[in-house]
Amino acid sequence: MSRFFVNGEQVDFRGDADTPLLWALRDHLGLTGTKFGCGAGLCGACTVHLDGKAVRSCVTPVASIAGKRVVTIEGIGNTSRAPVALAVHEAWIEKDVVQCGYCQPGQVMSAVALLTANPSPTDAQIDAAMNGNLCRCGTYQRIREAIHGASAALRKA
């Protein structure tokens, strides 16, 4: 058994210890906002926060996260990062970022982690922080604008 916390709730996971966190979230906890894209840590669709850091849940076995705190897209609005998450969500809507939308939970989680660590990122810093999140619809340009927009909104707040 592996015990960890998801969105503030204790989880006692009794499945295989090598189960990636992604599948524990999706298949066992029903949290399908975190997406499966590659299974190899190459696309970022499965990004969650683990003790505050953006990680790829598809290559994070549950055995490796005992005692740790996981926050998913479903829970990010109920954490101390809620103001950042809200600013990101609003900027995403205002800049009309999404297309198919499948990668967007991962993009949002990466963007929230970036803006938490660096409230005023440059283009180059955005590129570096977001380069692991693929989008086949090519929403990158609007994501970049939305991150700047969220950053500006947070500075005003």
Added chain:
Amino acid sequence: MDAPARRARRRFLRNSAGLAGVLVVGFVLPEGRGRFAQAQEPKKAIAPTAFVRIGKDGTVTVIVKHLEFGQGVLTSLPMILAEELACDWARVRSELAPAAPEYAHTAFGMQMTGGSSSVWNSWDQLRTAGAQARTMLVEAAARQWKVVAADCRAEKGFVLGPGKRRLSYGQLTEAAAKLPVPESVTLKPASAFTRIGTSTLRLDAADKATGRARFGMDMKGKDLHTAVIAHPPVFGARLKSIDAEKVKAVAGVTHVVEMNRGVAIVAKDFWAAKKGRDALQAQWDLGRNASVSSDSLAARFAEAAKAPGIPAKKSANPDAMKSAAKTIAADYEVPFLAHAPMEPLNCTVELTGDGADVWVGSQFQGVDREAAAKALRIPVEKVRLHTLLAGGGFGRRANPVSDYVVEACEVARRAKVPVKLVWTREDDIRGGFYRPAYLHRVEVDLDGAGAIAAWRHAIAGPSILAGTPFEPMMVKDGIDPTSVEGVADTPYALPNMEVSLHTVDAGVPVLWWRSVGHSHAAFVMETLIDEAAAAAGQDPVAYRRALLAAKPRVLNALEVAAARAGWGSPLAKGRARGIAVHESFGSVCAQVAEVSLVEGAPRVHRVVAAFDCGLAVNPLGVEAQVQSAIAYGLGAALFGAITLADGRVQQSNFHDYRVLRFAEMPAVEVHLTGGGERPTGVGEPATPPIAPAVANALFALTGKRARKLPLSSMAWA
């Protein structure tokens, strides 16, 4: 289907026969049934039609017959209907339609999404539906007030009558639903549009940015099993034998199903199914494709191109081709490409006592529903196919042979449990149905002044349509139009042009990939025109201008892109521009790309696009599609290639099938150059020009001509 659903269905069919916007009280869409109904919103209809329901609270729900997979139809199609309905846009919602004949494409005759056609084929249909509903609401108000309808008008969700009379659509919807549907309605002139043509934020943005949006992959249910399939290592290989002992020993694995195209491992969850597959020992009869390689295919294409092909376009005067001052002769090679949508392919199937439910993000609801019925061995009427959001598709979810839908149905039928089939990314990259690889062999004759005197163009490669149900309809005289489009129908005034086709069965499943034949045709045509301009010592824009005098839309897009990009103005050292223009799907896109070399590799910094899609219904959405089409095409142009060795696909995931990453996205500027009163295609036409625009810029920078994609396969520095 239970009794109420059957009744609702019958009523739906009776009332909607032949008419687009029929109001029917109490109609319940035939979805949300079955045990996984929690994935759907409950539907409490008051006054629905096939395309719009107006609730008593005034909410307008537009039913979208096309798949939403990024292109924005959940917003653009409601805009069209709302324009004529004269409702309050803030009250408009949208939802995906189920699979039903009423939702057939108005030009192609079956329910499907592709060919950049969602908006234009819905244009008259949704405007008419909106106007019908508005007319009925006005009539209902007029009757209640005992005045004539001509003295009433509709505005922002209300009907206004004489003497400040005013009723909301919500108040009128029940009465309106009892009225006959008007046979003819008056549509607004384009000059009166207030919603169409106005940049409008997407209706699905909040759900998608918060993770609430449900995709096919997100289907869940208490008994829902997950299946993964061990596919053959070589296309067309057959299963000989398996050792499933170790598979069955994996905790959670419930079934091992041997199938024609592989072995399905069914389990309680994905991870158990995947571990089961990893443990499988399978022997295959590899068949005739076991020795196929990219090199052997290239040799076959080249061999085929030596013989005379089937003419797709004939020169009026073949003798004119003998007096060239100079001839540019070139072979171009383009590779197979995987679509690689972000959401890997999946399909959920549940057999019920009275039929089956199929949940899938499908571009081909009509075809997939029929294929599902065949695989499930039940009549097609008993298949309820529910369209879910898809995480991209780019053509991959529009397969004439419904490959992954058939697989899911076969597994569900044989395992006798509800099943969600999940393809892993490796399955996706290695699973075939690629953009075909092609060889173009071209000779361009120039006269003494550098003008094109003749153009001989042979294309060799696989046919997308051969062997599909579309072949009899679409392949004429041996010419698959998807192999030659963008070449044989070039807008340039090219004298003495001959185009011939050599169809070669490569043994690799192929399919349409965003912009289909144009995806390679534009690369060849536009780099050659550029080369002819250089050979003539002329500016690439000026040279094209002279060949486009009879094509004002194409010429205008070219001029706008050049002007907005500052064509001819100085650039920073180490940078260069290239231009390309291409017509496809009824639209025109011209692009100027600005490039440099970063550590020897091409980097695209800026793309200025001029795009003519006729009347742009949602300019904000059109801009997004142009950015998207450029990002998609640029990733492929720089990096994309599926290659084969010993019959096996050599790539497997995003590390070796490179797509465009965040930091590689250029700044894309979009200028809309269209207009008029009707929309044309949007989703695809901006993909073709990006590869040649970048290749031409790299020529301007380095003096080297690209003859092969991807561009990263060449040494540029």
